Amino acid sequence: MRIKVFLFVPCLVLLLTTLAAAASIVDSEQRTLVFSQPFKRIISLYPAHTTNLLELGLNREIIACGPGDSQLSGRPVVQFQDDPERLLALKPDLVLIRPMISRGYPNLVRILEKNNVRVVSLQPTAASELFTYWETLGRLTGREQQGKAMVxxxxxxxxxxxxxxxxxxxxxxxxxxxxxxxxxxxxxxxxxxxxxxxxxxxxxxxxxxxxxxxxxxxxxxxxxxxxxxxxxxxxxxxxxxxxxxxxxxxxxxxxxxxxxxxxxxxxxxxxxxxxxxxxxxxxxxxxxxxxxxxxxxxxxxxxxxx
CATH class of the missing domain: 3.40.50.1980 (Nitrogenase molybdenum iron protein domain)
Structure with missing residues (x-):
């Protein structure tokens, strides 16, 4: 019995520590994403995401962009119409999209998430959502203070x-x-x-x-x-x-x-x-x-x- 208690207590402490360290966001499609550490390998499929990530001080973390995005020369160019395997080959931990993509290409989202790649759909359509959007990007990338500074x-x-x-x-x-x-x-x-x-x-x-x-x-x-x-x-x-x-x-x-x-x-x-x-x-x-x-x-x- 003592052995069980001895094992249980450290596990409980570890669980509580993990929960305390976890962060969460709600995207534009009301999906909740819980994560324990900032994302470091990001594919941005909307130029506004790229612009804002750069404003937050991120650069190397953006590993690929969409075809209409010329802000980071030399990075791989991918698009949501591609075979998902092309995106997976880049080993992203986060793919940033917008609702138009998730509505039109749900299979892309499904396959990426099946392969443990987080997909977040963000696009404010009203001015009242603008500041929350910037702060959400900051939370995803460990740049919360920079997100607040943008606001x-x-x-x-x-x-x-x-x-x-x-x-x-x-x-x-x-x-x-x-x-x-x-x-x-x-x-x-x-x-x-x-x-x-x-x-x-x-x-x-x-x-x-x-x-x-x-x-x-x-x-x-x-x-x-x-x-x-x-x-x-x-x-x-x-x-x-x-x-x-x-x-x-x-x-x-x-x-x-x-x-x-x-x-x-x-x-x-x-x-x-x-x-x-x-x-x-x-x-x-x-x-x-x-x-x-x-x-x-x-x-x-x-x-x-x-």
Missing amino acids: ETFTKRMAAITEPLRKIPKEKRKRVYFEAIHRQMKTFAPSSIAMFVLESAGGVNIATDAEQVRETNIAAYGKERILAKAARIDLYLAQSGRMNPVSVNDIVKEPGFEVIKAVRDNQVFLVDEEMVSRPTMNLLDGIGFVRSLLYPDYGQEGLSRL
């Missing part, structure tokens, strides 16, 4: 950008239609990160009645609804990039758009999608850039640290 830095720099806007009465702020996908006449969801950028820059979203598409940051709108508000659109803004390969000329020459106030006043502009749609510190550049379009009289006030 603090972002908050301070954004305050400097938005401070001058307090001088502008709300009724005098410019009204904006923010285009997400031109060919489908879609805008951004009112709670999206892109609209957070617009509103932080002092713009007023004229499409607050847009219907969010599933759980994405995109919202359906349509040409008829845009034209119904044509006289009230002071500035027409469109994201530009892979998701929306559009030009200013495409917009101003769109049949019917000649009645839009912003088109008549030459107030149609493009903004790089990386500055308004990806959940990185580059959103500060996006806020500063959009503010300069809306209120050029404010010049570089508060932007010197960008």
Whole structure:
């Protein structure tokens, strides 16, 4: 009996120590991941993940990236369409994806996890999720303090950008239609990160009645609804990039758009999608850039640290 007690006590202490040291996160698909040590061999299949990992001070830990990610030259390039064996050959301990991948390629997730590779799906679709996302990456990689520092830095720099806007009465702020996908006449969801950028820059979203598409940051709108508000659109803004390969000329020459106030006043502009749609510190550049379009009289006030 004494032998059993002698063996039981150390095991209990070991178990309690392990539980105390364990950390956990909840990803964007509400899956809970419990882990006992930071991940050191990471495959990043979303450029925003890579950007944020680098911001956290990680570099060698990122062993491979996706094909649309040029931030780390010389690293192996893999994609979620690949045979899972190609990813497994790199011996990752963590693969970072986003919900689009897990929904479209569940077999990839299943095979990776079957081979003891942790898979975490992360992508904030609302501004309210942004800070939690950065802190989650910090927790996964043992960079919790750096994750909190990102939040603090972002908050301070954004305050400097938005401070001058307090001088502008709300009724005098410019009204904006923010285009997400031109060919489908879609805008951004009112709670999206892109609209957070617009509103932080002092713009007023004229499409607050847009219907969010599933759980994405995109919202359906349509040409008829845009034209119904044509006289009230002071500035027409469109994201530009892979998701929306559009030009200013495409917009101003769109049949019917000649009645839009912003088109008549030459107030149609493009903004790089990386500055308004990806959940990185580059959103500060996006806020500063959009503010300069809306209120050029404010010049570089508060932007010197960008």
